[in-house]
Amino acid sequence: MEGIYIVKGNIIFTKTFGKFEVFENGYIVVEGKCVKGVYKNLPEKFRNIRVIDYGDAIIIPGFVDLHLHASQYGNLGLGLDKELMPWLQEYTFPEEAKYADINYAKKVYSALIRDLWRFGTTRACVFATIHKDSTKLLMDLFAESGLSAYVGKVNMNRNSPEYLVESTENSVYDTEEILQEYSTKYELVKPIITPRFVPSCSMKLLKNLGNLAKKYSVPVQSHLCENNDEVRFVKELHPECKNYASVYDSAGLFGDVPTIMAHCILVDEDEIELMKRKNIFIAHNPNSNCNLSSGIAPIRRFITRGIPVGLGSDISAGHSLSMTNVIVNSAQVSNLKWLESSKVDKPFSTAELFYLATKGGGKFFGKVGSFENGYEFDALVIDDSSLAIFRQLSIEERLQKFIYTGDDRNIKDRYISGKKIKEPKCY
């Protein structure tokens, strides 16, 4: 059988929210890009297929990062003593302005992609900057690496520094050029409409972007209700809209095509109802929400209401690309939210958060983030032999120990859409 191979190891994934499926010393049969089956005992018909035997290693789905700003990578770990609005002015906007220089972009973007690879992120939804050329470059670099990404040229035509602002016309024109050129250029790297957030986009720009989203059938990503000052500012800017979400909605940017909204900390009941009705994906970014003093998003309530949720690193408001770090931080803030909500919003288990970091975010990419039949084979091979283990642990416990105490050194191999991915080149 051509194009078929088998991966053997201790397989663990979450088909269902909050429940691990475990195949100790099991087999994943991969045909082309996709999983053909997962087995405890290999069926007779697959006996002659090539087996890649990872021995006692753990095999998990690749991590999906549903929200990050590629152009902020140079600022990682810096300036995390501000709230959102001053942080944007003082640290973030000056850094993003550098991406007018394609050489700077190549250096930082390639380093970012190498590090996403390093930390086991196989799929990502990415904000670039307003700059057309470096955004195209970022897409080319992702494609070259083998990683999968939605990449957005950022749109900003108001309330932005003069060194980082576009005219409405240019913003729309450049966006459309990218859509025309990149919508079908790559299989694993796609454009996504990316208005920065309401404060930096006029209603005219938003409506134009809504039209482009429909015309080219491309998804949308933006920010929603992250910070008190931001929400207040949006209310001032749009007294005609009943809330923040409805600004996007009235521009056709809220779920008419698949849509990710990052943060959603301060959404009101009407907004939650709208998010549910329009099937908005929420990118939960706890590190960012802690670092910028934004608060704790009511993620348990979103999930109970059936709203899809994935996890995001949100660098560089988040300080770590590691999705295991994001899982741990998600667990921690969910524990604090449980206290804050007088024990109403139940804390998340490791299995629930693992689901959000794989299949939860993966849904935005299609059949991604699980080892069920027909899912694209995105996988990480975890060698935990260096971790502090002094007794026999179950596969679930070994995964938990990796998540809480391991790092990139424990990730031995990465697969995306059926292909083994080697270390991307840094320029």
Place this chain on the structure above:
Amino acid sequence: MEGIYIVKGNIIFTKTFGKFEVFENGYIVVEGKCVKGVYKNLPEKFRNIRVIDYGDAIIIPGFVDLHLHASQYGNLGLGLDKELMPWLQEYTFPEEAKYADINYAKKVYSALIRDLWRFGTTRACVFATIHKDSTKLLMDLFAESGLSAYVGKVNMNRNSPEYLVESTENSVYDTEEILQEYSTKYELVKPIITPRFVPSCSMKLLKNLGNLAKKYSVPVQSHLCENNDEVRFVKELHPECKNYASVYDSAGLFGDVPTIMAHCILVDEDEIELMKRKNIFIAHNPNSNCNLSSGIAPIRRFITRGIPVGLGSDISAGHSLSMTNVIVNSAQVSNLKWLESSKVDKPFSTAELFYLATKGGGKFFGKVGSFENGYEFDALVIDDSSLAIFRQLSIEERLQKFIYTGDDRNIKDRYISGKKIKEPKCY
């Protein structure tokens, strides 16, 4: 000049709470165990002294971990979906019981010490278990490694599983044996009186321990007001005492000798006043407090009141030995506390938390945690060349980037009390 050497590099430390002292390409003159001076330009009289030139590396004081359970290291990263009391019963007590076996103790304790070294912790205040022999072994292993520690044989004579409980007589006898044998055995490793917490120690035991503390002039460490159920239980056990702290106080275990209390999340105003009056050191363990859903300690209020505070990893309720991880988590929860307190309790800056992780906790060890004259020379040499740096950064920014995005791979050398420490042996 004999016994003198000079360390050269980018020196940064916090003499004052919240303020970095920086000596770019500076010199630290070390004589014997202690810092003799820090200079931007080396004075003439030191021109013939041997210089260890660390080039562009950053040199910082070693980290002080003011609270950790060595005997829980095997459980690191496991079972973090419980509150304190069930977590103790299901995960922690069964693990601690294994330390009756000296061979198991040697294996795990030596791995722990190697990893403390790896993460740049140069001083630690450590809980062992109730077992006398493995506690002595832990002290011997610390001494062999060159790391500095206070190590406590844990006392528990009630409300504990039958496989992990002592009689009052044995508990006191074994504790005194250790004090006699170890009080003067090592210079950098000392015993510390360690009643686990009020629920597991009768008043008779506590009073005996208070007497031993005075008799041998040794310090005390324990837990205080970590969790609601625990505080309620203490109130039931001691209706005669007006609060949790006063139980320790009435036994002579609350600041009559130098005393560390871990957590202090739920202390009341009377307890805060008593802590201030008795100069209690608070070990702030944010990872643990998040992982076990305990809450956020009001650390800003303690510091404003002048109560000494250090940081603790509190493994394995905390999941990481890395004190940089603890600094980041401390910043994050302080931001959330700022929101929770209606913006009264100001968030902590990196310089403030760096102080707590070095000089703040270091004070418990004497003149430790700074590069001021007369301080013991505990230092880490940080090579940040592997981090995502794409422009010229200040030394403060480089330190912040190391704290937020670096790890043990960036620590190139470690010094404790004037001596370079090599990787400890794992048994």
